[in-house]
Amino acid sequence: MLTRAVTSPERLRSIVGSAGRRLGKYRYAAFLVGEFEGDLDPRQERVLDAIYWQISVGDRSKPGGCHKWTWRSRLRQVDDALLGLLETRFAAGDRLRVHDMAASNAVTSLDLFELLRDRPMASVHATDFFDRLFVVDAALPGWKVVLNADRSLLQFVGPGMVVRRSSLERTPFGKALGAGLKALLYAKAVEAVEAQTPGAMAEIELFHPHCVRAAAEDPRFTLGRDNLFDPAPGTYEVIRVMNASALGELGPEQSSRFVKGLFARLAEGGLFILGLNVGDGASGQIRATICERSGGFLKVVKELGGGIAPAESFEGRKFA
Numbered sequence: 466m467l468t469r470a471v472t473s474p475e476r477l478r479s480i481v482g483s484a485g486r487r488l489g490k491y492r493y494a495a496f497l498v499g500e501f502e503g504d505l506d507p508r509q510e511r512v513l514d515a516i517y518w519q520i521s522v523g524d525r526s527k528p529g530g531c532h533k534w535t536w537r538s539r540l541r542q543v544d545d546a547l548l549g550l551l552e553t554r555f556a557a558g559d560r561l562r563v564h565d566m567a568a569s570n571a572v573t574s575l576d577l578f579e580l581l582r583d584r585p586m587a588s589v590h591a592t593d594f595f596d597r598l599f600v601v602d603a604a605l606p607g608w609k610v611v612l613n614a615d616r617s618l619l620q621f622v623g624p625g626m627v628v629r630r631s632s633l634e635r636t637p638f639g640k641a642l643g644a645g646l647k648a649l650l651y652a653k654a655v656e657a658v659e660a661q662t663p664g665a666m667a668e669i670e671l672f673h674p675h676c677v678r679a680a681a682e683d684p685r686f687t688l689g690r691d692n693l694f695d696p697a698p699g700t701y702e703v704i705r706v707m708n709a710s711a712l713g714e715l716g717p718e719q720s721s722r723f724v725k726g727l728f729a730r731l732a733e734g735g736l737f738i739l740g741l742n743v744g745d746g747a748s749g750q751i752r753a754t755i756c757e758r759s760g761g762f763l764k765v766v767k768e769l770g771g772g773i774a775p776a777e778s779f780e781g782r783k784f785a
């Protein structure tokens with residue numbers, strides 16, 4: 466918990482500079498994501514990946530918890546299936562607004578945008594609810610508190626140490642330390658974020674630098690914040706939700722409310738994609754269901770790897 470911490474830009478640069486190390490053995494201060502920008506070389510990419518891996522939402526060991534890690538081409542199978550379906554449904558010049566939700570750092574959204582770029586009326590909007598971190602100077606000199614976008618605790622970062630929320634819940638020592646740190650530092654950090662106390666806090670965006678650059682270069686690729694359970698107004702020809710493990714927690718009623726909320730943002734004839742990669746490995750097989758909006762209903766038009774849910778969850782149910 467307290468060793469091999471990478472908490473400063475200088476230490477980060479030395480890790481990037483030393484090839485061939487096992488990057489997962491270090492604990493990274495999550496705010497170091499903010500040190501990466503522009504074109505990244507393969508070493509920088511690997512270190513940035515290792516940091517994303519350590520940024521989690523909720524408790525990863527429990528249902529609903531997940532990390533921010535994703536990777537380019539992870540959803541290639543889904544992209545290919547989607548392109549095939551678009552071919553027969555939308556002419557090259559048709560308006561095609563895609564919303565890729567729970568996109569994490571948006572690299573899979575960028576993959577899809579690159580495949581659609583030649584369609585003049587295509588756009589991809591990539592969003593995630595946990596799109597930023599708050600970093601607050603703590604009451605204890607030399608310490609910072611790192612909060613997720615929902616103000617939940619992610620890390621305490623002290624001189625040469627990174628204390629993760631998850632490690633504070635495992636052992637009796639961790640629990641005792643956690644109780645002390647939380648009482649001392651956490652509530653004040655949340656107050657500073659709520660009050661937007663000038664100079665005391667910083668916001669670090671979690672979108673990948675390549676996605677930030679792509680969004681700056683082309684207005685048809687946009688990044689933003691949105692919540693699967695309370696989506697912002699908008700209309701899309703395609704809505705995709707992949708690997709949102711929070712959904713694994715939902716009972717049938719919540720699940721149908723979630724689908725209803727997104728259905729309301731789907732254009733007539735539009736496609737709704739819900740799925741996941743089975744396992745965490747780079748070769749994780751995909752299970753996904755693609756539905757088409759037809760009036761007040763969703764009709765399953767394609768399943769990958771057996772689909773995400775029985776067709777009955779979508780078909781024959783009125784969503785509007």
Ligand SMILES: C[S@@+](CC[C@H](N)C(=O)[O-])C[C@H]1O[C@@H](n2cnc3c(N)ncnc32)[C@H](O)[C@@H]1O
Nearest residue numbers: 535567568569593594595692693707708709711
């Ligand atoms: C593992 S990533 C999936 C990234 C990408 N879609 C993929 O398939 O590789 C899961 C993402 O779900 C996001 N998430 C969790 N709850 C969410 C919610 N209520 N609304 C939007 N995004 C959410 C997390 O922040 C995380 O970035």
